[in-house]
Amino acid sequence: MNISEFAQKAGVSKSAVSRYFNKGYLSEDKRELIERAIEETGYAPSISAQNVRTKVTKLIGVILPKLSSESCARITEGIGEILNKKGYELLLVNTSNDCHKEIEYLELFRNNRVDGVILLASMFTAMHERVLHKMRIPVVIIGQSHKGFCCVCHDDYGASYALTKLMLDKGSKDPAYIGVTDEDKAAGLARHNGFLKAVKDSGITISLERQVIAEFTLDSGYENAKRIFAQKPYPDSVFCATDTIAAGVMLYCRENRIKIPDEVMVSAVGDSMVGRMSMVTLTSVHLHYKTSGREAARMLLASIDSGEQIPRTMQLDYEIKERESTKRNVKLCETDNYNG
Amino acid sequence: MNISEFAQKAGVSKSAVSRYFNKGYLSEDKRELIERAIEETGYAPSISAQNVRTKVTKLIGVILPKLSSESCARITEGIGEILNKKGYELLLVNTSNDCHKEIEYLELFRNNRVDGVILLASMFTAMHERVLHKMRIPVVIIGQSHKGFCCVCHDDYGASYALTKLMLDKGSKDPAYIGVTDEDKAAGLARHNGFLKAVKDSGITISLERQVIAEFTLDSGYENAKRIFAQKPYPDSVFCATDTIAAGVMLYCRENRIKIPDEVMVSAVGDSMVGRMSMVTLTSVHLHYKTSGREAARMLLASIDSGEQIPRTMQLDYEIKERESTKRNVKLCETDNYNG
DNA sequence: CTGAAAGCGCTAACAA
DNA sequence: TTGTTAGCGCTTTCAG
Numbered sequence: 001m002n003i004s005e006f007a008q009k010a011g012v013s014k015s016a017v018s019r020y021f022n023k024g025y026l027s028e029d030k031r032e033l034i035e036r037a038i039e040e041t042g043y044a045p046s047i048s049a050q051n052v053r054t055k056v057t058k059l060i061g062v063i064l065p066k067l068s069s070e071s072c073a074r075i076t077e078g079i080g081e082i083l084n085k086k087g088y089e090l091l092l093v094n095t096s097n098d099c100h101k102e103i104e105y106l107e108l109f110r111n112n113r114v115d116g117v118i119l120l121a122s123m124f125t126a127m128h129e130r131v132l133h134k135m136r137i138p139v140v141i142i143g144q145s146h147k148g149f150c151c152v153c154h155d156d157y158g159a160s161y162a163l164t165k166l167m168l169d170k171g172s173k174d175p176a177y178i179g180v181t182d183e184d185k186a187a188g189l190a191r192h193n194g195f196l197k198a199v200k201d202s203g204i205t206i207s208l209e210r211q212v213i214a215e216f217t218l219d220s221g222y223e224n225a226k227r228i229f230a231q232k233p234y235p236d237s238v239f240c241a242t243d244t245i246a247a248g249v250m251l252y253c254r255e256n257r258i259k260i261p262d263e264v265m266v267s268a269v270g271d272s273m274v275g276r277m278s279m280v281t282l283t284s285v286h287l288h289y290k291t292s293g294r295e296a297a298r299m300l301l302a303s304i305d306s307g308e309q310i311p312r313t314m315q316l317d318y319e320i321k322e323r324e325s326t327k328r329n330v331k332l333c334e335t336d337n338y339n340g
Numbered sequence: 341m342n343i344s345e346f347a348q349k350a351g352v353s354k355s356a357v358s359r360y361f362n363k364g365y366l367s368e369d370k371r372e373l374i375e376r377a378i379e380e381t382g383y384a385p386s387i388s389a390q391n392v393r394t395k396v397t398k399l400i401g402v403i404l405p406k407l408s409s410e411s412c413a414r415i416t417e418g419i420g421e422i423l424n425k426k427g428y429e430l431l432l433v434n435t436s437n438d439c440h441k442e443i444e445y446l447e448l449f450r451n452n453r454v455d456g457v458i459l460l461a462s463m464f465t466a467m468h469e470r471v472l473h474k475m476r477i478p479v480v481i482i483g484q485s486h487k488g489f490c491c492v493c494h495d496d497y498g499a500s501y502a503l504t505k506l507m508l509d510k511g512s513k514d515p516a517y518i519g520v521t522d523e524d525k526a527a528g529l530a531r532h533n534g535f536l537k538a539v540k541d542s543g544i545t546i547s548l549e550r551q552v553i554a555e556f557t558l559d560s561g562y563e564n565a566k567r568i569f570a571q572k573p574y575p576d577s578v579f580c581a582t583d584t585i586a587a588g589v590m591l592y593c594r595e596n597r598i599k600i601p602d603e604v605m606v607s608a609v610g611d612s613m614v615g616r617m618s619m620v621t622l623t624s625v626h627l628h629y630k631t632s633g634r635e636a637a638r639m640l641l642a643s644i645d646s647g648e649q650i651p652r653t654m655q656l657d658y659e660i661k662e663r664e665s666t667k668r669n670v671k672l673c674e675t676d677n678y679n680g
Numbered sequence: 681c682t683g684a685a686a687g688c689g690c691t692a693a694c695a696a
Numbered sequence: 697t698t699g700t701t702a703g704c705g706c707t708t709t710c711a712g
Contacts, residue, residue, distance in 0.1 A: 244613075276558075280619075356682070
């Protein structure tokens with residue numbers, strides 16, 4: 001059923017119907033006539049046809065690296081919460097961590113498929129910059145900060161610094177780092193740098209051996225723990241870039257009777273459920289993912305409404321959740337850390 | 341830039357351009373002309389305008405109760421995997437477990453907003469039935485089986501039966517159940533019935549006191565564990581409808597020095613990460629969520645392609661993952677991280 | 681193989 | 697306040 005047919009059935013003109021759905025001038029009589037006809041026929045205007053005329057899709061493209069990660073899911077939930085309230089829906093695409101796909105989707109979205117884009121970026125290449133500058137619709141980037149764009153960022157550096165400092169303050173003299181690739185500017189580079197700065201500030205020198213790069217998985221955390229704990233002496237604290245990696249580390253420690261936190265402290269970034277539930281609850285830092293989703297959505301909405309995009313970066317705070325994995329009661333002598 | 345402008349720039353007719361993008365008859369010359377012009381201008385046809393003509397949106401609506409739950413995320417990932425490959429994108433909407441919103445979104449989708457719908461249903465009311473019957477586009481339901489519709493289901497009943505039986509076989513004589521509302525036909529009713537049948541088959545009678553209903557959260561699992569373990573004597577096994585609930589139960593046990601599995605066995609449905617990582621690893625049953633997403637997507641695609649929807653139900657298998665929480669006789673390693 | 685022309689369902693000037 | 701009408705950008709006959 002189209003608008004003409006419907007208008008005829010309702011006994012009004014096409015324009016009246018259009019006005020009904022677009023809050024234009026309309027007399028009570030016609031309004032009632034139309035309402036009655038809707039009841040009968042279930043008519044609703046075609047959104048695509050509306051879009052051809054108005055250039056408004058009421059759709060926001062969301063590009064994310066992975067759905068089944070707690071942080072992404074939380075961000076997306078925050079985005080949806082704000083956007084749905086304003087009558088927008090989410091067009092979700094999953095890049096499976098393939099940054100070429102990010103570009104591909106950005107290009108797809110460029111052509112009035114959506115009214116705006118939120119990009120959960122893990123990297124920021126020259127190609128990103130080029131494509132992003134060609135976008136004709138507002139874009140907000142979550143997780144990476146870059147001059148000239150609208151960004152919502154977590155304080156990866158500050159959080160890592162604070163978390164590392166916590167462990168050092170608790171007596172760690174020989175820290176280790178299990179991170180992710182530095183190509184990931186936020187979860188990789190920034191967290192690594194925060195860790196390094198805290199270590200340096202406390203006057204400790206750290207070898208490259210004590211810093212390893214893992215994948216984003218539990219299994220990779222486990223494997224890298226194996227490498228780290230094969231070193232003699234092994235470290236007295238491990239900072240992990242993600243809770244999932246820390247979960248793998250703690251699993252390894254458990255299987256190998258390495259006591260947490262007495263022999264080694266563990267901490268990580270993310271504050272996900274796994275850290276609250278693991279055998280030794282994990283000291284972690286909360287980065288307000290859901291909030292970042294909400295804020296990004298608000299920022300995007302502002303750009304859409306105003307029709308102009310004023311580049312800016314919003315930096316979200318962090319919050320340390322100290323749990324058992326760093327709660328040392330007894331300080332051990334350094335010599336106790338030999339493995340075997 | 342629209343098709344007319346672009347055609348002019350390329351030096352061909354509108355129809356040629358349209359044919360280029362729709363794989364119609366076209367000479368090599370024109371094809372090259374068009375390709376060159378695309379390079380220059382970055383032109384791409386407006387999807388909405390295409391849709392007005394063709395009635396094809398290349399969009400699939402996905403209605404889900406919650407994004408940040410591991411099972412939903414996995415299902416959605418499976419859906420996306422198949423659909424993206426075929427050039428479809430996902431229009432995701434989140435009902436926050438509000439089943440009126442499910443209806444609302446179904447109605448929204450009814451009007452050529454999308455080419456098909458996948459509904460992750462937690463309930464199935466008369467209203468659902470009515471709305472679903474009025475849909476003019478294909479719909480596949482995940483998680484609920486209902487005559488007359490296309491459904492992909494997990495074997496909640498069978499899985500719960502098998503899991504309960506496992507604990508009974510291991511010597512449990514006094515089992516308890518912590519489930520979710522029976523209004524949820526799959527996670528609630530079916531799992532409850534599977535549990536009850538296994539108990540009955542082993543000749544045990546179980547009191548109502550031993551069966552409690554929780555929310556879908558860790559905290560609710562904890563609170564209900566408190567109720568269950570306040571009973572004297574307390575049960576020697578607890579079957580939980582979800583891993584998250586079990587996590588709460590195990591947290592309670594840990595805090596109250598109730599030894600798992602020696603004093604009480606615990607098992608649950610879901611096989612999520614939290615179960616692999618918890619202080620005592622959790623025996624759980626894997627329901628192949630990602631696979632169900634994939635299968636639902638395939639089923640939907642088939643309906644869209646064939647233009648007809650042949651009602652049918654696909655029942656997925658389950659797989660038991662036995663871990664420590666039911667492994668009686670296995671000595672646990674002492675992580676002794678009690679906090680105070 | 682090609683181009684002209686007639687719509688798809690809707691919105692928004694415009695004149696009434 | 698209303699109805700008429702001219703497009704929005706595209707696809708798809710149809711006649712060449």
